[in-house]
Amino acid sequence: xxxxxxxxxxxxxxxxxxxxxxxxxxxxxxxxxxxxxxxxxxxxxxxxxxxxxxxxxxxxxxxxxxxxxxxxxxxxxxxxxxxxxxxxxxxxxxxxxxxxxxxxxxxxxxxxxxxxxxxxxxxxxxxxxxxxxxxxxxxxxxxxxxxxxxxxxxxxxxxxxxxxxxxxxxxxxxxxxxxxxxxxxxxxxxxxxxxxxxxxxxxxxxxxxxxxxxxxxxxxxxxxxxxxxxxxxxxxxxxxxxxxxxxxxxxxxxxxxxxxxxxxxxxxxxxxxxxxxxxxxxxxxxxxxxxxxxxxxxxxxxxxxxxxxxxxxxxxxxxxxxxxxxxxxxxxxxxxxxxxxxxxxxxxxxxxxxxxxxxxxxxxxxxxxxx
Numbered sequence: 237x238x239x240x241x242x243x244x245x246x247x248x249x250x251x252x253x254x255x256x257x258x259x260x261x262x263x264x265x266x267x268x269x270x271x272x273x274x275x276x277x278x279x280x281x282x283x284x285x286x287x288x289x290x291x292x293x294x295x296x297x298x299x300x301x302x303x304x305x306x307x308x309x310x311x312x313x314x315x316x317x318x319x320x321x322x323x324x325x326x327x328x329x330x331x332x333x334x335x336x337x338x339x340x341x342x343x344x345x346x347x348x349x350x351x352x353x354x355x356x357x358x359x360x361x362x363x364x365x366x367x368x369x370x371x372x373x374x375x376x377x378x379x380x381x382x383x384x385x386x387x388x389x390x391x392x393x394x395x396x397x398x399x400x401x402x403x404x405x406x407x408x409x410x411x412x413x414x415x416x417x418x419x420x421x422x423x424x425x426x427x428x429x430x431x432x433x434x435x436x437x438x439x440x441x442x443x444x445x446x447x448x449x450x451x452x453x454x455x456x457x458x459x460x461x462x463x464x465x466x467x468x469x470x471x472x473x474x475x476x477x478x479x480x481x482x483x484x485x486x487x488x489x490x491x492x493x494x495x496x497x498x499x500x501x502x503x504x505x506x507x508x509x510x511x512x513x514x515x516x517x518x519x520x521x522x523x524x525x526x527x528x529x530x531x532x533x534x535x536x537x538x539x540x541x542x543x544x545x546x547x548x549x550x551x552x553x554x555x556x557x558x559x560x561x562x563x564x565x566x567x568x569x570x571x572x573x574x575x576x577x578x579x580x581x582x583x584x585x586x587x588x589x590x591x592x593x594x595x596x597x598x599x600x601x602x603x604x605x606x607x
Contacts, residue, residue, distance in 0.1 A: 242272055242273060242274075243272070243331060243333075243604050244268065244272070244274045244328075244331055244332060244333035244354075244355070244604075245273075245274055245275065245328055245331040245332070246274055246275045246276075246277070246325075246328040246331060246332045246333070247265040247268050247269065247274045247275070247276045247277075247332070247333045247334075247335060248277055248278075248279055248325050248326070248328075248332060248333070248334045248335070248348070249261045249262050249265050249276065249277070249278045249279070249335055249336070250279055250281050250334060250335065250336040250341040250344050250345045250348070251278055251279065251280050251281065251336075251341060252280075252281055252283075252336075252337075252338050252340040252341040253280065253283060254338060254340075255463075255493075255495065256515045257336075257337035257338040257341070257359075258278070258337070259395055259396040259515070259519075260337040260359045260360075260393055260394045260395060260396075260515070260593075261335045261336055261337045261359055262276075262278070262396045263394045263395045263396040263397070263593030264335060264357070264359070264374065264394050264593045264596045264597050264600075265335055266396065266398065266593070267593050267594045267596070267597035267598075268333070268597045268600065268601070270597075271597055271598065271601060272601060274333070277324075277325045279322050279325050281317070281336075281340065281341050281344040282315055282316035282317055282344075284315065284316065284340075292311075292314070292315045292343070293339070293340060293343055293364070294363075294364055296311060296314075297311070297343040297364055297365060298364060298365070299311070300343055300346050300347050300350065300365065300369065301346075301365065301368070301369040303347070303350050304350070305350060305351050305352075305353070306351075307350075308346075308347040308348070308350035308351040309347075309351045311343075311347050312344065312347050312348065312351065315343075315344070315347075317344060317347075317348075326348065326352055328352070328354065329352055329353050329354060330352075330353045330354055330355075331354070332349075332352060332354035332355075333354060333355050333356075333357060333600070334346075334348045334349045334354055334355070334356050334357070335356075335357040335358070335359070336357075336358055336359070337358070337359035337360055338359075338360060338362065339362040339363045339364070339365075342358050342362035342365055342370075343362075343364075343365060345357075345358060345370075346358075346365065346369055346370060349371070355371040355372070356369075356370045356371050356372070357370060357371065357372035357373070357374065357600060358370045358372070358373050358374070359373075359374045359375075359394060359596075360374075360375060360376070360379070361373075361375050361379060361381060367381065367384065367386065367387055368384070368386070370386060371386060372386055372388070372599075372600050372603070373386050373387045373388070374387075374388050374390060374394060374596045374599075375387060375388070375389060375390070376389070376390050376391075376392065376393060376514070376556070377389040377390060377391055377556070377559075378514075378552045378553060378555060378556040379552070380552070388595075388596055388599045390592040390595070390596065391556070391559060391560065391563075391590075391592060392514055392517065392518035392521065392556065392560065392590075392592060393514050393515045393518040393592070394518075394592045394593035394596050395515065395518050395519045395522055395592075395593055396498075396519075396593070397497075397498060397501065397519045397522040397523050399522075399523060399524060401498065401502075402498055402499070402501050402502030402523060403502045404502070405498040405499040405502050406498075406499045406500075406502030406503040407502075408499065409496060409499035410485070410499060410503055413484055413485060416456045416484065416503060417454055417455055417456050418454075418455075418505070418582070419453055419454070419455035419456070419505050419506065419579065419582070419583075420455060420456045420458060420503050420504050420505050420506070421450050421453075421455050421456065421457050421458070421482075421504070421505070421506045421507075421508065421579065422458045422459075422500045422501065422503070422504040422506070422507045422508065422520075423443075423446070423457065423458070423459045423460075423508045423509075424460060424462075424497065424500075424507070424508070424509045424510070424513065424516040424519075424520065425459070425460070425461045425462065425465050425469075425473065425510050426462050426464055426465065426509075426510045426511075426512040426513030426516060426532075427461070427462050427463070427464025427465035427466055427469065427512065427513075428464060428466065428469075428512070428535075429464060429512060430535070431512070431534065431535060431553070432510075432511065432512035432532050432533065432534060432535065433532065433533040433534070433535055434464075434465060434466075434469050434510065434512065434532050434533065435468075435469065435533060436468055436469055436471070436472035438469075438532060438533055439469055439472035439473055439476055440472060440476055442530065442573070443473065443476045443477060444476055445573075445575060446508070446573075446575050447476070447477055447480040447482055447483065449575035449576050449579055450480075450482040450575075450579065451480065451481060451482045452576065453579050455482060455505075455506075455579065456482060456484040456485075457477075457480070457482040457483045457484065458484060458485040458486075458496075458500050458503065458504070459473065459477065459483065459485065459486045459487070460485075460486075460487040460488075460489065460496050460497065460500065461473060461487070461488050461489045461490070462489050462513065462516070463489045463490070464512070464513075465488075465489060465490065466490065467490045470488040470489070470490045470491070473486070473488065474486065474488065485500075497516070497519060501519065501520060501523040501525070502523075504523075504525065505582065505583040505584070506525075506528065506578065506579055506583065506584045507520040507523075507525040507527050507528065507584070508527070508528040508529075508530055508569075508578075509527050509528070509529060509530065510529075510530050510531075510532050511529055511530065511531050511532055511553065511557065512532055514553065514556065517529065517557075517560070517566065518592065521560065521565040521566070521586075521590045522590055522591050522592075522593075524585050524586060525584060525585055525586065526564060526565065526566070526567055526584045526585060526586040527560075527565065527566050527567065527584075528567050528569050528573070528578050528584065529557055529566050529567065529568045529569055530569055530573060531568075531569070531570060531571050531573075563588050563590070564586045564587075564588045565586055565588060565590055567584070
């Protein structure tokens, strides 16, 4: 490939401040960097609230699908985007790819591409805009998107996990705690949302037998929660695991913004993840693990039941995990997990390659044309 044909030369990741969203975009961006030498930078989009958020992201954003360069610039200025602050990131023009994940950052991604003459990539389906206006759309298969020329369906979520870097991350974070025993069990806890609930009582029912099983194996247990876990469940986790000799590391997301997951995956021999977090399941599978899937509580009510009947809600995630299980990426531990059986092998890994961020980057490059 000659220098003049390299595209993109720069990738601008638009972040809405949600860590999981940034990791999806950044995972694809970093693979573009590795594959074609693109430079990568991150830009935080304005955090809009209340009426202004509704007007800019829901109402006027609809016009961006057909906006001219000047119209896109006016929308960005009215939405609080500071051009002067990000002049370097925006200097690449047609050689720049803008990428975002989630509905809040998507309008900024599209507007910046329209204004600069660059191209746009969106991860997940943004509300209001949909995927059609974007040059590239990377959407999980379990969202059941309609096929389109600009769309790639992924199994699970693209993510920032890069296996060659995991051991170094582990050595940096866990050096004071070394050495670990032969078996190291990692537990990644998600939290409640519209479909699932993770309560204090669930924590007591599940984590107590897990810690006993880990102790029985003479293994180490490393645990982290997510922002969705919530303070009540976080406190229950801390209470249940307090005093267990197996627990060598516990980070509660309600008390720390640190992201220890790459380091934890670089240390683990076994990984357990709650079913509510497609992102964390995908990260563990990308790291090469056959992930132990732990079921959590499911919300009830007529709307939830209707979503499931129509193939949404938890039903679509069940279909995703079935597909991952067929490929050997997930082991469903069911409602009453047998942790002793899961921990019995020396490790739980898979030989099935799984890296949706890399696949998305390769797909973008395969479809590039000189902008």
